[in-house]
Amino acid sequence: MRDPVVVVVPNGSKFLSDDGYTAFATQEGVVFPDPDDVLGAIAANKGNKGNKLQTYVTAVRPVGQNSALKLRDAVNEFRVQLFNLILAVIVLLIAGVGVCIIYSRKNAQAIFVQHISGWRYTVTHRFILSLELALAVLLATRVPFETWSRNQQLEKLAAAGTPLPHPLVHLTELDLSVIAGLVAVEFGAVLLALAVFHGRIVREGATEA
Numbered sequence: 552m553r554d555p556v557v558v559v560v561p562n563g564s565k566f567l568s569d570d571g572y573t574a575f576a577t578q579e580g581v582v583f584p585d586p587d588d589v590l591g592a593i594a595a596n597k598g599n600k601g602n603k604l605q606t607y608v609t610a611v612r613p614v615g616q617n618s619a620l621k622l623r624d625a626v627n628e629f630r631v632q633l634f635n636l637i638l639a640v641i642v643l644l645i646a647g648v649g650v651c652i653i654y655s656r657k658n659a660q661a662i663f664v665q666h667i668s669g670w671r672y673t674v675t676h677r678f679i680l681s682l683e684l685a686l687a688v689l690l691a692t693r694v695p696f697e698t699w700s701r702n703q704q705l706e707k708l709a710a711a712g713t714p715l716p717h718p719l720v721h722l723t724e725l726d727l728s729v730i731a732g733l734v735a736v737e738f739g740a741v742l743l744a745l746a747v748f749h750g751r752i753v754r755e756g757a758t759e760a
Contacts, residue, residue, distance in 0.1 A: 574714050579617065586611055636729070640736060647683070647741040654679050655748035662749060663756035676745060687738045694730055698722055 560567050575581050583589055589611050655662065665675045673680060702719050 571712070571714070578714060579612075580714060582614060586613070636733070640733060643737045644740050647737060648744045650679070650682075651741060651744040651748055655745070655752060659752045659756075662752050666749075666753050666756075672749070676749070679741075679745060683738055683741045687734045690737065691730060691734045694726070695722060 572581075589608065593608055662675055698720050705719055
């Protein structure tokens with residue numbers, strides 16, 4: 552940590568209620584400088600039928616080990632998300648090219664007639680271009696919208712005085728770059744495939760004519 556801020560609550564203070572203390576404890580938010588304090592208290596209460604501390608303390612884990620486990624989980628989650636991202640790009644590319652193939656074959660005659668009639672490229676393919684543009688907008692706004700929605704829920708918890716399970720999520724420049732790259736690759740691949748099939752239809756139509 553850099554420049555940490557330590558807030559010390561006096562023993563017996565009413566600032567931290569029993570419910571708040573329990574909430575922090577169940578979310579691994581209570582740290583003891585000496586683990587023997589907890590282990591000793593558990594051992595001392597084993598024979599006490601009226602106050603069994605081991606009933607409420609399910610685990611005591613060193614801070615270093617806890618951080619290592621969280622880092623491992625974060626790395627594994629990152630790898631899964633990266634694999635999903637690569638898979639999503641492949642699926643989008645295949646789907647986009649497939650749509651262009653079906654669209655071009657189905658409308659080959661109309662595309663050629665419109666081309667020789669002087670129609671502009673964007674007007675000829677306005678339907679498929681509008682569809683891909685809508686998909687690109689959806690891809691570009693999905694993650695920011697989900698992030699905003701998740702932060703709204705966390706802010707409601709914070710306003711109610713409940714300790715947050717994790718900090719607010721913030722999109723970094725890297726996140727935005729990945730989103731923009733994904734949208735550019737998907738939209739660019741469709742435009743390229745559509746241009747290739749459009750040119751082929753024009754050449755084949757001119758040859759037959």
